[in-house]
Amino acid sequence: MSRDSVTPLLAVPNLSVGPDPDGRGPLAALTAAFANDAALLDSHSDATHGRTVLTLAGPPQGLGASLLAGAEAAIDSLDLSAHAGAHPNIGALDVAPIVYPDPGQAASAEWLARKAAAALGELGLPVFLYGALARSAPRAERHYFRRGGLTALGQRMRSGELEADFGPAQPHPSAGAVMVTARPPLAAFNVELEGLDDQQGKALAAELRESGGGLEGVRAIAIRLPSGREQISTNVHDPAALPLAAVVAAIRDLAEPRGAVALAAELVGLVPEAGLAGFPGDLPWRGGDPAERTIEGRLAELARQRGPAADG
Secondary structure (H helix, E strand, C coil): CCHHHHCCEEECCEECCCCCCCCCCCHHHHHHHHCCCCEEEEEEEECCCCEEEEEEEECHHHHHHHHHHHHHHHHHHCCHHHCCCCCCCCECEEECCEECCCHHHHHHHHHHHHHHHHHHHHCCCCEEECHHHCCCCHHHCHHHHHCCHHHHHHHHHHHCCCCCCECCCCCECCCECEEECEECCCEEEEEEEECCCHHHHHHHHHHHCHHHCCCCCEEEEEEECCCCCEEEEEEECCCCCCCHHHHHHHHHHHHHHHCCEEEEEEEECCECHHHHCCCCCCCCEECCCHHHHEHHHHHHHHHHHHHHHHHC
8 A cells, every 4th residue: 555545635724713712703613614524633723813724634535625615614704804813814715735744645735736726716716826836936925925915916816917726817705815735744833032123023034034045945924922022923844854943043043133032932733743853942832742743643643543443
């Protein structure tokens, strides 16, 4: 049996909705819809970002069905005109990548991503392929589509500057658009700093990210937290080649001349265990032990849970 048939593919839908502390919001129903035909490995929700990241696992057919069911629920229950949150977005279901834990799954993931993109377009969402599936180099970056937000996206589409890969020629009136790709696992990783104002935080993030001459494969933005501290929110595209320890070291190097210090680290979603190698022991984690938030660990747990049913 090939490893591709053993290791599930993953989907990591990013929703433009924060946590639901009183149980009256849409998040629980949305999560259930996305987990309809797939296993929910992780859920991370942040009120400041106004964002929820789910990690789903399953065979291609079930994963595709779950994405479609979740997208329908998001269209029905989320309205971007009422959205509040610091994270850039263009859609209620903002990003929907298919993730392959094993390189041998890349072709299967790309096939599923394109199939899911076409189905999402049929729901009335303009779909933009990014990353490895982008039709041109500028379209590979999510920032290319998010620049100026949903209002600017609509203007660019109406002017003919920007055309969707699937779906309608205009954003959905309440749910916007969605970006889809197939990719290997990345690390969504935040570092909280004290001693920076917002402009200094933005300057630090600009120097950290690859496009500003910083670390290869790193995307970074600065977000002001309610505490008054600055959060450097990153995506590390190859955490095996660039462990999170190296990102922390770079942030500290940039923060020290500005008189700032790193106070805490946070994972958003799951991380490949190689990304945690050599992580500094003097930087505490928010959200619990990161060793319990690895892709490998959660997939092993899923396999154990399914083992008796498969044997019987």
